[in-house]
Amino acid sequence: MNDLLVFSDEVVKAKAIGAPIVALESTIITHGMPYPQNLETARQVEAVVRAAGAVPATIAVMEGKIRVGLDDDTLAALSQARNVAKLSRADLAVALAGGQTGATTVAATMIAAALADIAVFATGGIGGVHQGAEASFDISADLAELSQTPVTVVAAGPKAILDLPKTLEVLETYGVPVIAFGQDAFPAFWSRDSGLKAPLRMDSAAQIAAAHKMRARLGLQGGQLVANPIPPEAELSSAMLAPLIAQAQDAARLRGMTGKDVTPFLLQHLLELTDGRTLTANIALVLNNARLGAAIARAMTG
Ligand code: PSU
Numbered sequence: 001m002n003d004l005l006v007f008s009d010e011v012v013k014a015k016a017i018g019a020p021i022v023a024l025e026s027t028i029i030t031h032g033m034p035y036p037q038n039l040e041t042a043r044q045v046e047a048v049v050r051a052a053g054a055v056p057a058t059i060a061v062m063e064g065k066i067r068v069g070l071d072d073d074t075l076a077a078l079s080q081a082r083n084v085a086k087l088s089r090a091d092l093a094v095a096l097a098g099g100q101t102g103a104t105t106v107a108a109t110m111i112a113a114a115l116a117d118i119a120v121f122a123t124g125g126i127g128g129v130h131q132g133a134e135a136s137f138d139i140s141a142d143l144a145e146l147s148q149t150p151v152t153v154v155a156a157g158p159k160a161i162l163d164l165p166k167t168l169e170v171l172e173t174y175g176v177p178v179i180a181f182g183q184d185a186f187p188a189f190w191s192r193d194s195g196l197k198a199p200l201r202m203d204s205a206a207q208i209a210a211a212h213k214m215r216a217r218l219g220l221q222g223g224q225l226v227a228n229p230i231p232p233e234a235e236l237s238s239a240m241l242a243p244l245i246a247q248a249q250d251a252a253r254l255r256g257m258t259g260k261d262v263t264p265f266l267l268q269h270l271l272e273l274t275d276g277r278t279l280t281a282n283i284a285l286v287l288n289n290a291r292l293g294a295a296i297a298r299a300m301t302g
Pocket residue numbers: 025027028031032033104105106107123124125126127128139140141142259260261262263264267282
């Protein structure tokens with residue numbers, strides 16, 4: 001494994017002293033946000049993790065290696081690169097065997113984090129069950145990953161472009177603990193309240209860390225999903241978003257979008273329909289998740 005994983009100096013040092021580490025994904029950089037906001041956000045997320053007393057490890061596949069912790073030049077290059085591969089569980093081995101470069105989704109980042117012995121991962125939103133999945137069968141590999149890889153993922157809920165009740169049902173079937181942080185309602189990415197009750201609620205990082213460790217003691221596979229509501233001042237109303245989400249879905253259907261292209265297409269379309277307001281909210285919620293991720297990582301080591 002050592003020849004496949006390449007750690008940044010900062011992560012090597014953190015590992016040597018058992019300091020808390022937070023994994024971060026790269027698909028949000030290459031497919032989730034436009035340049036230059038993607039680069040600014042990636043840097044800010046790392047700064048927030050450091051300010052909160054943990055070490056950031058942004059994960060990507062570069063020339064056939066899993067890089068755990070990226071230097072600023074690599075981050076800058078990734079943020080501007082075009083046609084970067086979006087790597088999920090199905091693609092990871094193929095990309096590595098072929099010496100390729102690509103961004104890791106939530107699923108692939110979880111796999112890499114687990115290999116690197118990193119227990120906590122912060123991102124924006126996870127993939128889930130798409131609207132119309134009963135016909136399209138479009139269910140993100142992120143959900144199956146949460147059921148088998150022991151990483152606690154901090155997100156602002158599944159992206160609001162998804163079918164949230166179905167996403168919760170699949171997570172329940174898979175036995176994934178879905179924990180709303182500090183409230184009863186299940187958050188919906190750009191909005192604090194999806195109108196659904198979260199299956200579980202926790203109010204402290206220590207509780208989340210303890211539950212993560214207990215799963216390991218029980219020999220249970222899989223991780224936890226922490227759904228951290230977007231800060232109130234950054235929230236977008238779901239009433240305002242709902243018709244725009246429907247419009248974006250129609251556009252995706254009309255263009256025959258399928259597979260990996262669906263999520264990036266919907267996010268980009270919504271950014272245009274809201275004059276960038278979904279992007280501003282997305283940035284705020286990622287930073288908020290990075291802060292909570294650092295607190296959980298600290299509680300794990302403490
Ligand atoms: N969160 C964001 N923006 C994103 C993603 C998450 O705020 O772009 C990415 C993640 O990498 C997630 C992926 O794993 O979208 C889900 O893609 P799909 O629905 O194709 O599984």
